Amino acid sequence: MFEFDDRIAIGVSGGKDSTSLLHILAKIEREYPKASLVAITVDEGIKGYRDEALKIAAENCRKLGIEHVTISFKKLFGYTFDQMVSRLKRKADVKQTPCAFCGVMRRKALNIAARDIKADKLATAHTLDDETQTILLNIFHGDVLRIAKEKPVTDEVHPKLVRRIKPFCEVPEKETALYAYVKGIKFQNTPCPYASEALRNDARMIVDMMEEKHPGIMFTIFNSIERIRPALEELAREEGLGECIECGEPSTDRVCRTCQMRRLIG
Numbered sequence: 001m002f003e004f005d006d007r008i009a010i011g012v013s014g015g016k017d018s019t020s021l022l023h024i025l026a027k028i029e030r031e032y033p034k035a036s037l038v039a040i041t042v043d044e045g046i047k048g049y050r051d052e053a054l055k056i057a058a059e060n061c062r063k064l065g066i067e068h069v070t071i072s073f074k075k076l077f078g079y080t081f082d083q084m085v086s087r088l089k090r091k092a093d094v095k096q097t098p099c100a101f102c103g104v105m106r107r108k109a110l111n112i113a114a115r116d117i118k119a120d121k122l123a124t125a126h127t128l129d130d131e132t133q134t135i136l137l138n139i140f141h142g143d144v145l146r147i148a149k150e151k152p153v154t155d156e157v158h159p160k161l162v163r164r165i166k167p168f169c170e171v172p173e174k175e176t177a178l179y180a181y182v183k184g185i186k187f188q189n190t191p192c193p194y195a196s197e198a199l200r201n202d203a204r205m206i207v208d209m210m211e212e213k214h215p216g217i218m219f220t221i222f223n224s225i226e227r228i229r230p231a232l233e234e235l236a237r238e239e240g241l242g243e244c245i246e247c248g249e250p251s252t253d254r255v256c257r258t259c260q261m262r263r264l265i266g
């Protein structure tokens with residue numbers, strides 16, 4: 001996942017997964033004088049939630065001596081997420097949950113911030129649990145080719161798209177939590193007030209239930225997808241990556257999903 005001289009950006013939300021990853025990468029990075037590490041926190045603008053997490057992220061970075069940058073929805077998209085949600089609530093025709101909007105926008109914000117600091121790689125703390133849930137979720141959504149794109153190490157597909165890596169993709173969430181507790185790492189424990197992605201919650205329930213009954217099944221799901229990934233990638237290759245006509249960011253559609261969402265928000 002890493003080269004000895006990589007400039008690594010890491011998305012740090014302040015939760016247990018990303019804070020544990022920050023500590024582990026900081027420890028490894030010390031051994032590589034030519035590598036550098038920068039933490040990025042996306043400030044969505046969620047009152048009573050993100051402000052606390054920002055402090056925790058900043059405190060961890062300070063302790064570890066890691067450079068920390070924040071990027072806000074307000075600056076990038078013109079509205080805080082709280083403002084976006086209240087605008088969306090007034091529109092009856094919008095079917096997506098707040099999580100769907102936030103996920104797409106946060107992803108974009110992370111990429112822009114990582115590109116700004118000239119990062120070679122962008123590390124996120126997605127765990128084995130997240131990965132297996134996402135696999136099921138993409139099937140539930142009928143968006144199976146997305147599985148090919150959500151791989152542990154993305155290829156260099158576009159000069160504006162920083163390569164993404166998921167160092168925790170084979171680490172169960174229980175272990176990242178255990179690491180944080182054992183190391184006495186401070187992290188945010190309160191869930192997001194908008195957490196309402198019904199389908200993901202169901203996917204999580206299914207995976208958790210299966211894992212409890214059949215330990216190791218998350219690894220089996222993950223490894224099965226790794227095995228058929230080349231075939232999926234072959235199928236997905238036909239969808240070329242261009243640039244959004246509105247914002248110029250990489251996109252498979254003429255207008256990227258973020259800009260489509262911004263139109264909906266109005």
Ligand SMILES: [Zn+2]
Pocket residue numbers: 244245246247248249255256257258259260
């Ligand atoms: Zn766009």
